[in-house]
Amino acid sequence: MPRQLHLNAFLMNTGHHEASWRLPESDPYAHVELDHYVRLAQVAERGTFDSLFLADGPQLWGTLAQRPAGALEPLTLLTALATATEHIGLIATASTSYNSPYNLARKFASLDIISGGRAGWNIVTTAGAEAARNFGLDAEPAHAERYARAAEFLDVALKLWDSWEDDAIVGDKAAGVWGDDAKIHPPRHKGAYFSVEGALNVPRSPQGYPLLVQAGSSEDGRAFAARYAEAVFTAQQTLPDAQAFYADLKSRTAAAGRDPGHIKVLPGIVPVIGSTEAEARANEQALEDHIVYTHGVDRLERLLQLPEGSLELDGELPTDLPPEDAIEGAKSRYTLVVELARRERLTVRQLIGRLGGGRGHLTFAGTPEQVADAIEEWFTQGAADGFNIMPAVLPSGLETFVEQVVPILRARGLLRTEYGSRQTLRERYGLPRPANQYSTQEPALV
Amino acid sequence: MPRQLHLNAFLMNTGHHEASWRLPESDPYAHVELDHYVRLAQVAERGTFDSLFLADGPQLWGTLAQRPAGALEPLTLLTALATATEHIGLIATASTSYNSPYNLARKFASLDIISGGRAGWNIVTTAGAEAARNFGLDAEPAHAERYARAAEFLDVALKLWDSWEDDAIVGDKAAGVWGDDAKIHPPRHKGAYFSVEGALNVPRSPQGYPLLVQAGSSEDGRAFAARYAEAVFTAQQTLPDAQAFYADLKSRTAAAGRDPGHIKVLPGIVPVIGSTEAEARANEQALEDHIVYTHGVDRLERLLQLPEGSLELDGELPTDLPPEDAIEGAKSRYTLVVELARRERLTVRQLIGRLGGGRGHLTFAGTPEQVADAIEEWFTQGAADGFNIMPAVLPSGLETFVEQVVPILRARGLLRTEYGSRQTLRERYGLPRPANQYSTQEPALV
Numbered sequence: 060m061p062r063q064l065h066l067n068a069f070l071m072n073t074g075h076h077e078a079s080w081r082l083p084e085s086d087p088y089a090h091v092e093l094d095h096y097v098r099l100a101q102v103a104e105r106g107t108f109d110s111l112f113l114a115d116g117p118q119l120w121g122t123l124a125q126r127p128a129g130a131l132e133p134l135t136l137l138t139a140l141a142t143a144t145e146h147i148g149l150i151a152t153a154s155t156s157y158n159s160p161y162n163l164a165r166k167f168a169s170l171d172i173i174s175g176g177r178a179g180w181n182i183v184t185t186a187g188a189e190a191a192r193n194f195g196l197d198a199e200p201a202h203a204e205r206y207a208r209a210a211e212f213l214d215v216a217l218k219l220w221d222s223w224e225d226d227a228i229v230g231d232k233a234a235g236v237w238g239d240d241a242k243i244h245p246p247r248h249k250g251a252y253f254s255v256e257g258a259l260n261v262p263r264s265p266q267g268y269p270l271l272v273q274a275g276s277s278e279d280g281r282a283f284a285a286r287y288a289e290a291v292f293t294a295q296q297t298l299p300d301a302q303a304f305y306a307d308l309k310s311r312t313a314a315a316g317r318d319p320g321h322i323k324v325l326p327g328i329v330p331v332i333g334s335t336e337a338e339a340r341a342n343e344q345a346l347e348d349h350i351v352y353t354h355g356v357d358r359l360e361r362l363l364q365l366p367e368g369s370l371e372l373d374g375e376l377p378t379d380l381p382p383e384d385a386i387e388g389a390k391s392r393y394t395l396v397v398e399l400a401r402r403e404r405l406t407v408r409q410l411i412g413r414l415g416g417g418r419g420h421l422t423f424a425g426t427p428e429q430v431a432d433a434i435e436e437w438f439t440q441g442a443a444d445g446f447n448i449m450p451a452v453l454p455s456g457l458e459t460f461v462e463q464v465v466p467i468l469r470a471r472g473l474l475r476t477e478y479g480s481r482q483t484l485r486e487r488y489g490l491p492r493p494a495n496q497y498s499t500q501e502p503a504l505v
Numbered sequence: 506m507p508r509q510l511h512l513n514a515f516l517m518n519t520g521h522h523e524a525s526w527r528l529p530e531s532d533p534y535a536h537v538e539l540d541h542y543v544r545l546a547q548v549a550e551r552g553t554f555d556s557l558f559l560a561d562g563p564q565l566w567g568t569l570a571q572r573p574a575g576a577l578e579p580l581t582l583l584t585a586l587a588t589a590t591e592h593i594g595l596i597a598t599a600s601t602s603y604n605s606p607y608n609l610a611r612k613f614a615s616l617d618i619i620s621g622g623r624a625g626w627n628i629v630t631t632a633g634a635e636a637a638r639n640f641g642l643d644a645e646p647a648h649a650e651r652y653a654r655a656a657e658f659l660d661v662a663l664k665l666w667d668s669w670e671d672d673a674i675v676g677d678k679a680a681g682v683w684g685d686d687a688k689i690h691p692p693r694h695k696g697a698y699f700s701v702e703g704a705l706n707v708p709r710s711p712q713g714y715p716l717l718v719q720a721g722s723s724e725d726g727r728a729f730a731a732r733y734a735e736a737v738f739t740a741q742q743t744l745p746d747a748q749a750f751y752a753d754l755k756s757r758t759a760a761a762g763r764d765p766g767h768i769k770v771l772p773g774i775v776p777v778i779g780s781t782e783a784e785a786r787a788n789e790q791a792l793e794d795h796i797v798y799t800h801g802v803d804r805l806e807r808l809l810q811l812p813e814g815s816l817e818l819d820g821e822l823p824t825d826l827p828p829e830d831a832i833e834g835a836k837s838r839y840t841l842v843v844e845l846a847r848r849e850r851l852t853v854r855q856l857i858g859r860l861g862g863g864r865g866h867l868t869f870a871g872t873p874e875q876v877a878d879a880i881e882e883w884f885t886q887g888a889a890d891g892f893n894i895m896p897a898v899l900p901s902g903l904e905t906f907v908e909q910v911v912p913i914l915r916a917r918g919l920l921r922t923e924y925g926s927r928q929t930l931r932e933r934y935g936l937p938r939p940a941n942q943y944s945t946q947e948p949a950l951v
């Protein structure tokens with residue numbers, strides 16, 4: 060069997076295009092209704108996707124006027140979807156800056172048990188002062204500090220998830236001995252950011268712990284990914300950039316002493332599909348026509364950390380923007396946007412049009428064959444182990460992808476045709492179940 | 506229609522009796538498996554219970570040897586049950602001492618939306634140093650301080666849940682206006698324990714916010730309940746004690762300016778059912794025979810804050826125990842246990858036997874008629890608005906209750922015979938949907 064593609068359905072509102080909610084087919088309340096997500100999850104399972112993914116930030120973004128705001132909290136929503144689906148992985152975003160390791164480790168372990176080993180965690184450090192101010196801080200912690208805290212958070216969480224050996228439960232009714240206390244390992248952690256004394260109050264879960272996913276592409280983000288991540292989401296605009304990112308991440312992972320095959324790289328793609336190329340472009344244009352450009356200017360000014368009113372819709376970006384080093388927010392996204400505008404000499408209006416669909420992810424308009432070709436090219440040319448599929452409009456964009464692109468990928472032998480026997484999310488991604496760091500058992504001879 | 510009983514199924518492990526896991530029928534892994542809870546939830550829905558309830562503490566209790574340890578995190582588990590049930594309320598315990606208001610408010614709002622208005626929060630302050638040490642503290646905060654933090658936590662959470670007015674979403678596609686920013690009210694809270702600036706990122710939920718439940722019976726606990734709680738769980742050993750508690754809580758609630766009908770008091774009862782009284786007592790004895798008394802001594806010493814080795818199995822409690830004031834842990838449970846032992850002159854062994862079933866809740870062994878009589882007596886004699894049903898063995902004890910006691914309660918007109926149309930949890934408990942504190946709308950004339 061040839062190497063298999065990994066597909067992750069990135070679900071967001073009525074679609075990743077910011078104007079998608081204005082289309083006649085869209086329900087403006089959909090993103091805060093369970094049924095919308097149940098339907099999407101079922102479509103993704105029909106398409107034998109590896110996983111579903113929900114992004115997150117603990118703050119209300121921007122204004123309500125401009126587009127759907129608010130969301131269902133991802134861990135909660137994905138837990139509800141666990142009982143409405145059978146095979147698909149469930150990847151929830153949660154912040155290391157605004158959670159406690161004990162609470163978060165419990166929730167992921169519980170979801171992993173409840174879903175039969177389908178939980179994944181998109182580990183983020185959360186940029187922005189808005190989030191910080193909801194958690195007692197005046198301003199966001201510095202980028203490097205957020206990543207330092209993230210690393211300690213992971214070390215503690217990994218200890219908690221391993222704090223029960225797999226065979227700690229004995230269940231000897233006759234003797235009245237339920238478990239073996241020698242197989243419990245309290246972390247007794249005291250560090251710069253956390254002290255956590257006791258063992259987790261959840262047994263080790265089917266996967267050992269959730270699939271660890273990461274989505275920051277800055278220098279610190281990549282270093283973190285090389286050390287901990289098993290899958291990486293990334294926004295890449297061109298094949299050469301994606302190849303460079305892929306090669307860099309694999310070699311950093313090897314340098315960190317890990318198997319580079321054990322980190323899967325998934326760039327995002329916003330497929331806009333038409334039965335002809337012209338129809339696909341017309342679909343793209345129909346979405347762009349619904350953009351409210353003044354709102355786009357506000358958001359771009361925030362991302363670029365410019366004062367309000369600095370950008371002109373029909374001008375270009377200022378030439379004296381600061382270097383990525385000076386940005387404390389989302390570093391890699393900043394660089395991507397600035398480079399995109401410069402490379403293609405886009406006006407602010409054109410840039411907003413380009414970002415409206417995928418916020419920096421690759422938007423690809425074409426026929427189902429062309430979309431499959433693009434996916435295959437990146438997959439076989441060292442740019443991707445799979446994709447974050449980010450439909451511009453939901454649910455229709457996911458339905459179209461599953462009905463029209465998935466069969467082509469299957470026919471080419473790139474994508475499974477069915478799930479087969481029950482597997483964990485980590486098994487689907489072709490990754491081994493992690494050993495327990497405290498385990499005293501000899502590894503089995505194979 | 507006569508006043509209606511409210512029934513809450515308190516689900517714990519393979520039952521509330523500490524030795525229940527040792528019975529032949531019990532699965533020692535059940536408490537960490539989803540299927541166990543799905544089955545229990547469905548039985549409780551057959552019995553037209555108002556709600557399910559899960560207790561919680563963010564620490565691993567005691568040793569594994571003695572009895573089933575660990576649990577699925579309650580908010581996670583109840584969210585999974587939301588999609589496996591249709592009518593029943595879902596009451597999750599969460600701690601105000603070890604959570605952030607923004608995170609917790611989001612999760613409950615999300616569960617309330619996902620379940621169609623069935624979420625409830627058992628608000629606890631969490632006694633014990635073990636929990637504190639999992640969250641960066643050396644020792645548990647003092648009792649009064651825990652309750653002061655709880656009150657501020659509630660004030661912030663209530664602001665967050667009201668931060669979207671009910672009609673904040675406009676959804677005007679033609680104008681490109683999704684929501685009305687004038688209907689968003691950031692808390693801008695700065696207090697002794699929390700500062701929380703921004704609005705919640707979840708719209709106002711079907712119930713406005715989860716049903717607020719409280720379970721501490723100390724002086725501080727009652728004051729807190731009178732101010733915030735809509736339902737109160739309590740452990741009461743005798744009818745006069747329960748009547749006194751009931752009257753006290755209702756009058757405190759009235760004194761706090763609230764309708765005393767808007768706080769429902771639910772004592773716990775552990776029904777041990779047999780077809781004759783003798784059979785019921787034999788069932789109780791069979792459970793007691795499985796108790797490992799040395800473990801019971803350890804736990805009792807902890808509760809009473811005595812040094813290890815102070816208690817003799819066949820002696821009585823020391824006469825010089827400290828007053829409740831000196832206890833920083835679970836104050837009201839301490840007093841209940843001490844009074845029970847003194848009133849009935851129990852040896853330590855007998856006390857452990859009595860606590861083995863319900864940890865201080867009323868254990869009642871009898872025929873289905875006798876159990877129904879006891880419930881009716883407390884319900885009609887000013888001791889209860891309903892009950893926390895705490896089966897000694899699960900699932901069988903809940904099944905027996907639903908098959909044998911529920912029909913009697915229904916025949917007496919005390920309990921609904923079916924759910925009827927979809928209702929929120931708060932409607933089931935006969936409570937009004939709370940108004941939004943920021944709402945600018947005139948109240949509707951009715």
Ligand SMILES: Cc1cc2nc3c(=O)[nH]c(=O)nc-3n(C[C@H](O)[C@H](O)[C@H](O)COP(=O)(O)O)c2cc1C
Nearest residue numbers: 114115152183274275276277280292293389390391
């Ligand atoms: C597909 C994808 C999804 C992301 N999802 C989130 C998210 O849900 N929450 C978040 O705070 N950041 C998210 N990010 C952003 C990164 O996690 C990170 O915060 C951002 O890229 C800045 O990190 P960097 O400075 O290391 O580049 C996402 C990035 C990508 C590529």
Ligand SMILES: Cc1cc2nc3c(=O)[nH]c(=O)nc-3n(C[C@H](O)[C@H](O)[C@H](O)COP(=O)(O)O)c2cc1C
Nearest residue numbers: 560561598720721722723726738739740835836837
């Ligand atoms: C039915 C019932 C359930 C309870 N559940 C919990 C719980 O899940 N977690 C917890 O920390 N305390 C729980 N408690 C204990 C109280 O919330 C409280 O912590 C304890 O009684 C001490 O409070 P007090 O000092 O105000 O009496 C429960 C009490 C009762 C009566």
